[in-house]
Amino acid sequence: MTSHEQTAGTAAGPPAAQARDVSKRYGATVALHSAGIAVQAGETHALVGRNGAGKSTLVSILTGLQRPDSGEIRFDGVPAPSLADRDAWRQRVACVYQKSTIIPTLTVAENLFLNRQAGRGVIDWRGLRRRAADLLAGYGVDVDPAALAGALTVEQRQLVEIARALSFGARFIVLDEPTAQLDAAAIDRLFDRMRELQSTGVTFLFISHHLQEVYEVCQRVTVLRDARHILTEPVDALSRDELVTAMTGETGRALAAGGTRPPVPATAPVVLDVRGLRLAGHYEGVDLTVRAGELVGLIGSGSSGKVALAETIAGLRRADAGTVTIAGNAPKPGRVPAALAAGLGYLPQDRHREGLVPLLSVAENATMPIAGRLGPAGIIAPARQQATAERMIRRYDIKTDGPHQPVSDLSGGNAQKVVLARALANDPKALVLVSPTAGVDVRSKASLLSAVDEAAAGGAGVLVVSDELDDLRSCERVLVMFHGRVIRDVPRGWTDADLVSAVEGMEQP
Structure with a gap:
């Protein structure tokens, strides 16, 4: 990432989330080498790259799960809090992982306010469900707060996780492969909800291997390859082949190539x-x-x-x-x-x-x-x-x-x-x-x-x-x-x- 790209802000203010010159090693393995990203407030920004490109490591650093060996993380232009201050991190960023972190044996309300149930040591269960209903209604999530989370669909679990993140005050949400287990209609609904939240100032980092989704819902895209930043560009400035080339170093046409197979004879068993x-x-x-x-x-x-x-x-x-x-x-x-x-x-x-x-x-x-x-x-x-x-x-x-x-x-x-x-x-x-x-x-x-x-x-x-x-x-x-x-x-x-x-x-x- 160029110095300009790593420090880029807008006339409205600094990036909502920013990583500059971040490096991370695990023994002899270089997970990130002087990589970075700048996600502008209110946008949906795609992060793409092959497995091993460094995406997961960058996300773990952006969410405060790991400390970089070098480089810095900022939110709204302010240095990130110490790793020990988990409450401060929750107020700035949350990640909705492909593998849900919802606890299936608890209710929706209990998941939403986990470790935040009690006011003065005694849990007001009716009040907890009421608070959960208000929170879900505020973000347009049609889920019964008293329902067991294990009974929710994948789509509902994701929306509950987003609502939980927003309830802490976070306005920067990382979505890790959010559509991997959703059908087309559920994907459309998720994208509609993302656009609605964007209009209120919520910022998304969208991680997906389905490139068509990047073009559908994202404004800019950052590509990592071999632990390095390759490019950050407006989505509408890149063709699919150009994006695949940036991710793989090869042309999309070559990766997709594979001659048509001969037809199977009707006599085959x-x-x-x-x-x-x-x-x-x-x-x-x-x-x-x-x-x-x-x-x-x-x-x-x-x-x-x-x-x-x-x-x-x-x-x-x-x-x-x-x-x-x-x-x-x-x-x-x-x-x-x-x-x-x-x-x-x-x-x-x-x-x-x-x-x-x-x-x-x-x-x-x-x-x-x-x-x-x-x-x-x-x-x-x-x-x-x-x-x-x-x-x-x-x-x-x-x-x-x-x-x-x-x-x-x-x-x-x-x-x-x-x-x-x-x-x-x-x-x-x-x-x-x-x-x-x-x-x-x-x-x-x-x-x-x-x-x-x-x-x-x-x-x-x-x-x-x-x-x-x-x-x-x-x-x-x-x-x-x-x-x-x-x-x-x-x-x-x-x-x-x-x-x-x-x-x-x-x-x-």
């Missing part, structure tokens, strides 16, 4: 066959087939039932009616081990809660489905497990210190690669992937999708369940779900506008 599947409140009358070597997409809004359908195929849910056949086998409904034994590989929507065991190593997570093969009589031989994991690390380009590194230490993109490696470990005949690139950077996305293409080329039938259009571009066809039904089967060659119109229910046959 069906490896996933769904007939008349129905689950009350989620979907009904669903039929679909996936042949060996075929990539089929499944898209729809959050209320379409697509994720519930994928979870039913994987045995996480039990359908009220209908059948699922995997590679000629009909596994017992509602049983995950039965689906896996029948030949299914599955990548769940939420890698944090459903895809990984964070305290276990990369090797233990990746080899879980084949643990019985890694030693005699079902006893795992450590050397065999390590060798198998090392092959997976090389094959899927997992950036890690080694097989024994805790999977919780990996970046989002590399953690997702471990989940995919595990799904493919058993050489599945059919593969169901839910949001395979959610929350990962451009390069990791390309690597993950390449691995999916490779699995299909090897003969697996793949069902890709995603709202991300880039995840679906290699598919032979895309099924569109709307209100629990498959309403269209769109062959390759679709335009973004065609598919989005169908997803939103604006174009039905």
Whole structure:
């Protein structure tokens, strides 16, 4: 970042938040090198970059979780408080993380005023709920203060976290991958709420790997690459290719390249066959087939039932009616081990809660489905497990210190690669992937999708369940779900506008 960019203010005053010449090292690893950012009051400013670019480190410094080795942090032109003064930091900045910090077993009101419940030592529960209702109403959040937070949707949890941050007095909010688990309608609502809050003087730092969202909601963008500041520019001054080039050092065209796959012959065996599947409140009358070597997409809004359908195929849910056949086998409904034994590989929507065991190593997570093969009589031989994991690390380009590194230490993109490696470990005949690139950077996305293409080329039938259009571009066809039904089967060659119109229910046959 140039000296001008690091000190830039406006005629209305200094930046709402500013980092100047910030450096941070962890041993031999340089996490940030003389990086910086200046976020103007009342704007939504994007922070983008590949995993490992330094975004998380910069955010941890901006939010007072870490002290930089050098450089300075300022809010509204005033030096940041000491790290020990947590109340002062809460009054200046808050971060709504991709992984929610809401405590699910507490009510919404208790979460909003955690450690602030009591006035004179005795908690006035009725008054607490009243204060919470006033706070939520003030920011237009339609949530019952008495409801358990664990019952909230992802969208509602995010809005509660934003309201909680604002209640401390913070006017600078960091949003870390806020749309990763939201459908299109919820994303639109979030963006509308952000614009409303901007008009009242709230400032946002928006972190996202979905570049289209940057163009939709942000005024300026800062790019980090290899721990360094690359550029800060108005969003409307950069094309998508220019932005991707700044993030990766390569052209967006090269990253997106990948010739069309040859069509799968009609004689190829069906490896996933769904007939008349129905689950009350989620979907009904669903039929679909996936042949060996075929990539089929499944898209729809959050209320379409697509994720519930994928979870039913994987045995996480039990359908009220209908059948699922995997590679000629009909596994017992509602049983995950039965689906896996029948030949299914599955990548769940939420890698944090459903895809990984964070305290276990990369090797233990990746080899879980084949643990019985890694030693005699079902006893795992450590050397065999390590060798198998090392092959997976090389094959899927997992950036890690080694097989024994805790999977919780990996970046989002590399953690997702471990989940995919595990799904493919058993050489599945059919593969169901839910949001395979959610929350990962451009390069990791390309690597993950390449691995999916490779699995299909090897003969697996793949069902890709995603709202991300880039995840679906290699598919032979895309099924569109709307209100629990498959309403269209769109062959390759679709335009973004065609598919989005169908997803939103604006174009039905």
